[in-house]
Amino acid sequence: RKEVEQDPGPFNVPEGATVAFNCTYSNSASQSFFWYRQDCRKEPKLLMSVYSSGNEDGRFTAQLNRASQYISLLIRDSKLSDSATYLCVVNVYGNEKLTFGTGTRLTIIP
Amino acid sequence: GAVVSQHPSWVICKSGTSVKIECRSLDFQATTMFWYRQFPKQSLMLMATSNEGSKATYEQGVEKDKFLINHASLTLSTLTVTSAHPEDSSFYICSAGDRGRGQPQHFGDGTRLSIL
Numbered sequence: 001r002k003e004v005e006q007d008p009g010p011f012n013v014p015e016g017a018t019v020a021f022n023c024t025y026s027n028s029a030s031q032s033f034f035w036y037r038q039d040c041r042k043e044p045k046l047l048m049s050v051y052s053s054g055n056e057d058g059r060f061t062a063q064l065n066r067a068s069q070y071i072s073l074l075i076r077d078s079k080l081s082d083s084a085t086y087l088c089v090v091n092v093y094g095n096e097k098l099t100f101g102t103g104t105r106l107t108i109i110p
Numbered sequence: 111g112a113v114v115s116q117h118p119s120w121v122i123c124k125s126g127t128s129v130k131i132e133c134r135s136l137d138f139q140a141t142t143m144f145w146y147r148q149f150p151k152q153s154l155m156l157m158a159t160s161n162e163g164s165k166a167t168y169e170q171g172v173e174k175d176k177f178l179i180n181h182a183s184l185t186l187s188t189l190t191v192t193s194a195h196p197e198d199s200s201f202y203i204c205s206a207g208d209r210g211r212g213q214p215q216h217f218g219d220g221t222r223l224s225i226l
Contacts, residue, residue, distance in 0.1 A: 008151075043203050043217040044154065087153065096142055096207035098215060102153040 001026050006088050006101035014109050017078050021104045023071045023088030033064055035073050036087040038103065044087055047073075075106075083108045113137060114206050116218025124226055125196060131189045131221045133160075133204030139184035140206035144215065145177075148201040160187040194225045 006023045013019045025033075033050040048055065050062040050071050061074040071088055088101035115134045123129060133143055143160040158179055159167040166179035178190040187206075191198055201222050205215040 041201070041220075041222070043220045045217070096215060097144070097156070097159065099156075100154045 002101075003027060003092065003099045004088055004090050004101040006104050008102055008104060010105040010107055012107045012109055013078055015078060015080060018074065018076045019078055019106065020072060020074045021086055021088075021106075023073075023101050025069050025071070025088075025090045025092075025099075027090075027092050028066075028069060030069075030090045030092045032091040033071050034089040034091075034098075035060075035062055035071075036089050036100075038085045038087055040085075044089075044100075047086070078108045080108050080110060082106060114204065114216040114218045116204050116221055118221060119219060120222045120224075122224045122226065123194065126193055127225075129191045129194055129223060131191075131202055131204070131223075133187045133189070133206070133218050135185045135206045135216075138206075140187075141184060143181060143187040143204055143206045145179065145187075145189050146203045146205070148203065148220075154203065157189075160189075162187075191223065194223070196225045199223055199225045 004025050035047040036044040037047045038044040048057050048062050050064045052064050054063040059076045063072045075082055085103040085105045087103045090099045092099055113136050115136055117132045121129050141162045145157045146154040147157050148154045156169050157172045160179045160181040162181045162184055168174045176192055181187040201220050203220040204218045207215050
């Protein structure tokens, strides 16, 4: 079983819609969680950290469910510029080492 | 602005050539840097952890004699792909951690390596 699993998509969503991604992780001792965004042929960029209490940044909401070992990302009022691959990232060991999911590809359609 | 600089951005070379990629932290000291490889439509796979002043730690299945890592200073790590072959063609990305900035790692722009 992969340490971090995501639905690869693609998700094709009309502009203005709400879209949600889930991600599951296998190690219950995982320390911290993040969503990164990666555009085609570019490096990943941190979108947001994910906290147990849930956190929101503008149109983006991230949630963590430790009991079920999953992380979610919700994007409201999607924009064309949201088209990208969204990577679920887990810090398993509490050091700086990160484990990446395969990513979920999102395309926003005009 | 960029806090991790990676060079070169794109390399095309013949099979058998050795290629060196540099990763620099621009305004912070990085005792640890990471090297990843990403094949098309796949996720980032950690190749090795580069430790300043000591040997790199390689992930299982990564040949340390093929992918030479040197981390001689707190701001520079290099990855050398020795005797590169077409199957080594990939997107190589480095990252460096700077906990003081509140995020786990900063990524370089990546190096697209194409071996003919």
